[in-house]
Amino acid sequence: MTEAPKGRWIVETLYEKEGFTCAFRADKVFHExxxxxxxxxxxxxxxxGRMMALDGITQVTERDEFIYHEMMTHVPILAHGRVRRVLIIGGGDGGILREVLRHKKVDKVTMVEIDPAVTDFCKKQLPKISDGAFDDPRLDLVFADGAKFVEETTEKYDVIIVDSTDPIGPGEVLFRESxxxxxxxxxxxxGVIVTQNGVPFMQGSELKATMEKFRRLFKExxxxxxTIPTYVGGxxxxxxxxxxxxxxxxxxxEIERRFAEEGFATRYYTPEVHKAAFALPRYVLDCVAP
Ligand code: AAT
Structure with missing residues (x-):
């Protein structure tokens, strides 16, 4: 084995209990x-590039965030076709917000993030992710628990995007049926809800649990x-x-027509990718279907 390059290694903790990890060398730590x-x-x-980990779990990197943020946003908004009001739960780095605001017909975005420090430090140290989105007048930024917010609000939304951490720590409530x-x-x-549901090859039981709950609540x-490289495992x-x-x-x-009408450029999302993304391999279908 060759010797690893020197420097501090940030070790991913998500699958440590199961005996797997990967590590990122921190060439410079901006904030901890x-x-x-x-x-x-x-x-x-x-x-x-610059990246953020929460509780040892990679949340966002400058290099591959576009894949996750474009797919979590443009698929539900373009599939719905008449979205004016969007609710983001989590998403403190502002990447989902940036993509939502590219849709001209969206006139109100409520973002509910539990941890003001995430937003604060992402604005300062990862400004490329939000790219000015926090200054948009269409934004209503709320610092609160997303689960509590949806229990209490009287507002309605066409699309809900749950950009949450994994079901460990503060994100755990965002995977409950309630x-x-x-x-x-x-x-x-x-309306449509989309959720960050983990990498099914690694976290199949998480997807299975959400799908069981969704089947009781939604017609579809x-x-x-x-595929997001830093959310490892497929x-x-x-x-x-x-x-x-x-x-x-x-x-x-129809997806092509709606995307062309919006007139913005993407780096991962295309109408073909949008349609194909719903084609599921057998092991994923087994988590989705009973
Ligand atoms: N944009 C990709 C980054 C994330 S971060 C997920 C965000 O969810 C964090 O800012 C965290 O503070 C926030 N969060 C966690 N729990 C709650 C809650 N109960 N209410 C509101 N916000 C919450 C996603 C990374 C995915 C990692 C996959 N392994």
């Missing part, structure tokens, strides 16, 4: 603290896939719940 909610570290890595039920109650008719419960599943079962079978030409 135990916030009221979690351990936060923002550092520079030679391959992935949260999904309350979230379904704040959707407008035909499925997921779609995108493609990530994005949970999909809606009462409008036509949204996943839109003709390609």
């Amino acid at each position: 603290e135990n916030t009221a909610e979690q351990n936060l570290v923002i550092f520079e890595n030679a391959l992935f 949260f999904y039920r309350a979230a379904s109650g704040v959707l407008t008719p035909g 419960a499925t997921c779609y896939l995108a 493609p990530m599943a994005m949970g999909w719940g809606t009462d409008d079962a036509t949204l996943t079978s839109l003709p390609l030409e």
